[in-house]
Amino acid sequence: MTAMKKKPPEADVRSVLMAGVGGQGILRASDILCLVIMEAGLDVKKSEVHGMAQRGGCVTSHVRFGAKVYSPIERKGNVDILLAFEKLEALRYLDYLKPESRIIVNELELYPPAVNLGTMGYPAHALELIRGAFGTVKVVRAHELAVRAGNPRAENTVLLGVLSQWLDFPVSLWEKVLDRAFPPKTRQANIEAFHLGRNG
Amino acid sequence: MKVLMSGNEAIARGAYECGARFGAGYPGTPSTEILEEFAKYPGVYAEWAPNEKVALEVGIGAALAGAKSLVTMKHVGVNVAADPLFTVSYTGTNGALVIITADDPSLHSSQNEQDNRNYARFAKIPMLEPGDSEEAKEFVKIAFTMSAKFDTPVFLRSTTRVSHSKSLVREADPAEDEDRTELRINPSKYVMVPAMARLRRLEVEKRLQALRDFAETFPGNRMEMKNREIGIITAGMPYNYAKEVMPDCSYLKLGLVYPLPEKMIRKFAAQVKKIYVVEELDPFLEEQIKAMGIEVTGKSLLPYTNEFDPGVIAGALAPLPATPVKLPEVTIPPRPPNLCPGCPHRGLFYVLGKMKVFVAGDIGCYTLSFMKPLEGLHSCICMGASVGMAHGMSKALGDKGKGRVVGVIGDSTFIHSGITPLLNLAYNNGTAVIVICDNRTTAMTGMQEHPATGFTLQGKETKALDFQALAQVLGIDSVRVIDPYDLKETRSVMREELARSAPSLVISRRSCVLFKRNYRETGKPLRVNVHKCIGCKNCLDLGCPPIAWRSFQGLPEGEIIKNTKKQEGNSYIDASLCTGCTLCRQVCKVGAIEEVEEK
Numbered sequence: 001m002t003a004m005k006k007k008p009p010e011a012d013v014r015s016v017l018m019a020g021v022g023g024q025g026i027l028r029a030s031d032i033l034c035l036v037i038m039e040a041g042l043d044v045k046k047s048e049v050h051g052m053a054q055r056g057g058c059v060t061s062h063v064r065f066g067a068k069v070y071s072p073i074e075r076k077g078n079v080d081i082l083l084a085f086e087k088l089e090a091l092r093y094l095d096y097l098k099p100e101s102r103i104i105v106n107e108l109e110l111y112p113p114a115v116n117l118g119t120m121g122y123p124a125h126a127l128e129l130i131r132g133a134f135g136t137v138k139v140v141r142a143h144e145l146a147v148r149a150g151n152p153r154a155e156n157t158v159l160l161g162v163l164s165q166w167l168d169f170p171v172s173l174w175e176k177v178l179d180r181a182f183p184p185k186t187r188q189a190n191i192e193a194f195h196l197g198r199n200g
Numbered sequence: 201m202k203v204l205m206s207g208n209e210a211i212a213r214g215a216y217e218c219g220a221r222f223g224a225g226y227p228g229t230p231s232t233e234i235l236e237e238f239a240k241y242p243g244v245y246a247e248w249a250p251n252e253k254v255a256l257e258v259g260i261g262a263a264l265a266g267a268k269s270l271v272t273m274k275h276v277g278v279n280v281a282a283d284p285l286f287t288v289s290y291t292g293t294n295g296a297l298v299i300i301t302a303d304d305p306s307l308h309s310s311q312n313e314q315d316n317r318n319y320a321r322f323a324k325i326p327m328l329e330p331g332d333s334e335e336a337k338e339f340v341k342i343a344f345t346m347s348a349k350f351d352t353p354v355f356l357r358s359t360t361r362v363s364h365s366k367s368l369v370r371e372a373d374p375a376e377d378e379d380r381t382e383l384r385i386n387p388s389k390y391v392m393v394p395a396m397a398r399l400r401r402l403e404v405e406k407r408l409q410a411l412r413d414f415a416e417t418f419p420g421n422r423m424e425m426k427n428r429e430i431g432i433i434t435a436g437m438p439y440n441y442a443k444e445v446m447p448d449c450s451y452l453k454l455g456l457v458y459p460l461p462e463k464m465i466r467k468f469a470a471q472v473k474k475i476y477v478v479e480e481l482d483p484f485l486e487e488q489i490k491a492m493g494i495e496v497t498g499k500s501l502l503p504y505t506n507e508f509d510p511g512v513i514a515g516a517l518a519p520l521p522a523t524p525v526k527l528p529e530v531t532i533p534p535r536p537p538n539l540c541p542g543c544p545h546r547g548l549f550y551v552l553g554k555m556k557v558f559v560a561g562d563i564g565c566y567t568l569s570f571m572k573p574l575e576g577l578h579s580c581i582c583m584g585a586s587v588g589m590a591h592g593m594s595k596a597l598g599d600k601g602k603g604r605v606v607g608v609i610g611d612s613t614f615i616h617s618g619i620t621p622l623l624n625l626a627y628n629n630g631t632a633v634i635v636i637c638d639n640r641t642t643a644m645t646g647m648q649e650h651p652a653t654g655f656t657l658q659g660k661e662t663k664a665l666d667f668q669a670l671a672q673v674l675g676i677d678s679v680r681v682i683d684p685y686d687l688k689e690t691r692s693v694m695r696e697e698l699a700r701s702a703p704s705l706v707i708s709r710r711s712c713v714l715f716k717r718n719y720r721e722t723g724k725p726l727r728v729n730v731h732k733c734i735g736c737k738n739c740l741d742l743g744c745p746p747i748a749w750r751s752f753q754g755l756p757e758g759e760i761i762k763n764t765k766k767q768e769g770n771s772y773i774d775a776s777l778c779t780g781c782t783l784c785r786q787v788c789k790v791g792a793i794e795e796v797e798e799k
Binding site: 022034035038044045046047049075076094097116120126132134 | 512745
């Protein structure tokens with residue numbers, strides 16, 4: 001784990017913000033991250049949005065962890081890592097980050113209604129814009145890796161694999177949790193997807 | 201053992217651990233999962249009621265028989281249940297009755313942002329408010345104990361952020377359910393005619409006094425003394441936000457938000473210099489504490505609206521050094537929720553949106569049809585409102601409204617509170633056309649069973665309400681069933697029924713595309729044949745997520761295929777999202793939409 005600048009009052013609490021679109025498996029991914037953190041013996045809280053947002057709208061999940069966590073949501077300007085499942089959703093939540101925050105972006109464009117209708121444009125050069133504002137931006141072709149792992153739906157597990165490189169939890173812990181999280185039918189592909197993300 | 205649980209799962213677990221085995225409720229975000237989870241525990245009986253009033257009455261009946269009874273609903277559900285609520289406060293509960301109200305600050309999935317702490321004071325019922333999952337589990341147990349001890353219904357108030365955040369919970373072994381149920385006849389306690397209600401009214405005040413005394417020693421109300429310059433009085437989730445931002449201040453954390461521990465508050469106030477009250481929505485604590493003559497600051501600095509987060513508190517009370525990021529200047533298109541690909545509502549609302557009619561709407565996924573491009577719904581007030589509103593509007597408009605007023609309501613919502621207004625429409629000779637958008641499930645909250653699905657909450661087969669038969673006995677002469685995947689039929693039936701000058705009901709029936717039990721694949725994914733598409737954008741008017749506009753602008757000359765001179769682009773269908781419902785094929789005038797060929 002990289003050294004965090006000491007900045008009370010929540011010096012030892014770290015936060016990951018996952019953002020994407022309904023149906024991308026964000027809540028599942030944040031559950032898995034929480035279980036890994038729990039297995040590592042840390043306190044963890046997460047927060048998510050249900051209901052209206054499931055109908056193709058934005059979905060976010062905050063995960064915060066450390067010795068003692070109070071709030072399940074992070075304030076704007078203080079998220080450590082943004083894990084974006086889609087490029088537009090990465091742009092949408094940049095205001096939750098601080099200058100030294102790191103970003104993982106899935107190389108994927110899902111058009112919202114206004115873009116489909118042709119009334120608004122999908123931001124061009126989204127990745128360049130993000131790179132211009134933040135130093136550490138990792139772009140992942142999660143779909144390709146998920147297909148290679150044998151399950152095109154395992155994009156979320158690929159992204160967890162990428163995220164795992166930036167968190168200080170042993171691979172065995174991740175494997176233990178992934179093993180429990182998926183039914184036998186999709187287990188192997190998801191573990192493979194995780195490793196492709198982690199080693200990619 | 202520690203497990204990761206949502207607030208809702210923890211509430212269900214707490215009820216189970218303390219021996220509650222009876223539950224009733226009506227689904228509503230953010231409360232739905234409480235009863236779903238509770239229903240899974242061994243030995244539990246739990247049911248979906250048609251609405252919150254019925255759920256509460258079922259819960260009251262069980263409590264009067266001696267059971268420990270759990271009733272769950274969202275904040276606006278308490279409005280529906282308010283009638284029995286105010287009087288069960290008088291009768292008391294015999295067994296135990298805990299009512300969960302799940303409030304929704306920020307209106308994540310609701311039509312208003314009411315603060316249901318006011319109900320506690322209004323109905324003179326104590327209210328507990330947990331701040332995370334562990335507290336949610338423990339507070340439910342305390343709520344059951346309090347209910348039995350003080351012979352009162354007890355509220356437990358959650359908010360979206362408590363219900364739908366997850367944190368670590370220590371599971372305990374469940375208590376054995378001791379069966380204390382029996383028939384008990386006690387008219388002076390349970391027959392609330394004026395003479396007896398007046399006597400019970402006195403008991404309510406005595407009980408409140410006893411609860412005030414209890415509040416003073418209740419361990420869920422606690423002082424955490426640190427730096428005495430600033431003291432913060434708070435409860436529920438906002439406690440966590442404040443602790444995050446101002447960890448060194450002193451706190452009075454209230455677990456019981458009604459009634460308040462006045463002595464404890466005075467004691468706390470005497471030990472700190474400046475007091476902030478940190479609470480979302482109404483100044484519920486602040487006004488009561490000010491009425492005690494204690495000087496506090498709250499809503500003059502903190503917002504009345506929306507949920508808080510640590511940033512809101514930091515901004516108002518403890519500005520942090522800013523470390524701004526220079527964000528890229530870019531317009532980010534919004535991504536509102538939308539009807540799913542293949543949603544059966546789309547066909548109905550496409551037709552309604554093109555008619556020159558007022559569509560009184562209701563609560564459900566179909567409410568989203570108000571948006572562009574469908575624009576097929578023009579009001580949404582509360583569960584069931586569409587039917588009565590359409591009738592009232594049509595009566596007020598008289599001849600001007602002839603054939604121009606429609607009320608639309610989902611199947612679960614119709615059962616919730618659409619039946620009596622439909623009876624009213626028939627009784628008073630209304631001519632508004634009512635449409636039940638019957639997708640065979642409670643889709644918005646995640647596929648819950650209801651009285652017309654043929655299954656109970658706990659998965660048992662049961663009778664299924666027949667809407668046609670019901671409408672006929674209510675006095676609706678014309679009942680038509682349509683398939684909203686058939687635009688031509690939908691349009692012609694709507695026109696015929698609007699032309700009628702007698703009560704009329706249309707049942708637009710087609711399973712929710714996400715409801716695995718009922719949904720049958722209808723066709724193969726479709727695609728746009730670019731050699732036929734003329735770029736007229738008709739298909740885009742459906743607002744279907746897989747259909748997108750591809751402008752020719754910026755494309756290399758060789759890739760542009762024009763079928764008319766002035767064509768500026770063409771439509772494109774993402775076959776991986778398309779369900780093959782064929783609506784777009786039906787609106788395409790040039791036959792450019794075709795099935796994807798098998799490879």
